[in-house]
Amino acid sequence: MERPDDAADGRWEAELFDALDTVRETGEELPTQLARIAARYLSRLAPWSVDLAGFAETGVLKHEAVAVELSELWRTPQLSPLANELISRLCAYVIRDANDRESDAEQPDYTPFQQLCIDTFGPSFAAFLSLPEVPEDDAIFTYHESYLGMYQSLNALVEGVVESVGLRALFEEAEVADFASIDPVKVLHRARETWDIVQQDGRYYIFDR
Structure with missing residues (x-):
């Protein structure tokens, strides 16, 4: 270039x-x-x-x-x-x-049970607790049911979404891969509509709704 x-x-x-x-x-x-x-x-x-x-x-x-x-x-x-x-x-x-x-809002004060879960399952559980209406009596089960994974950057998140829905394969099957490209803005918008995305310490945690 x-x-x-x-x-x-x-x-x-x-x-x-x-x-x-x-x-x-x-x-x-x-x-x-x-x-x-x-x-x-x-x-x-x-x-x-x-x-x-x-x-x-x-x-x-x-x-x-x-x-x-x-x-x-x-x-x-x-x-x-x-x-x-x-x-x-x-x-x-x-x-x-x-x-x-x-x-940047003030960090929450975790209950002893929540802190124990964070110590056990790692920062993904802390990200999970930032979601609205997390029931403490069912938190561990709900966490395991909803947690889908973590991405190190938004670019990696976009790539993960593209791969998970087979978007590139669809472009190739339609024979438009040489004429069209993937809009990262729309991919991220669709991801936010589909999943809960929590950003903490530069990482992006994905949870099913």
């Missing part, structure tokens, strides 16, 4: 390429500074965007509005591989940031 010229407006694009190389090598998600640079790059491709450009300029992130604009931009024909990668990574950043803000 060619790098942009490191001159004038191309300088921040060169910074974007360098930072992306590091993210790819480490497997980490976008840090805030890189997310804003990505938003700036994408807003140039979507001059109609308001909240995406606003996040790039001010750092104020309106989660739902930016997600909608990313989804609209994804539908643009003939996007470059870089643009598609940035949409996917920035979508993951938006959802992670929204979850982080929710989890």
Whole structure:
């Protein structure tokens, strides 16, 4: 992939390429500074965007509005591989940031029984307890019945959902794999409609409803 010229407006694009190389090598998600640079790059491709450009300029992130604009931009024909990668990574950043803000609330005080279960079953049980209306007298059984697994990142979650429903196979059977791509925003939206997703300490725990 060619790098942009490191001159004038191309300088921040060169910074974007360098930072992306590091993210790819480490497997980490976008840090805030890189997310804003990505938003700036994408807003140039979507001059109609308001909240995406606003996040790039001010750092104020309106989660739902930016997600909608990313989804609209994804539908643009003939996007470059870089643009598609940035949409996917920035979508993951938006959802992670929204979850982080929710989890910034005061940590709950666990009962001795709940703490014993957390010590026994691990952090997935703590994530389970954050779900609404968890009956303590039936908590262990309900946990084992509903817990589906854990993903280390939102990208891994999207990939897991795609594999679980055989989405790529459907694309190949319909012979459209060369002409269409999977929208990560819609995949995550469908996942949230189907399962309870709890983010804790950078991991994503999935529970059946």
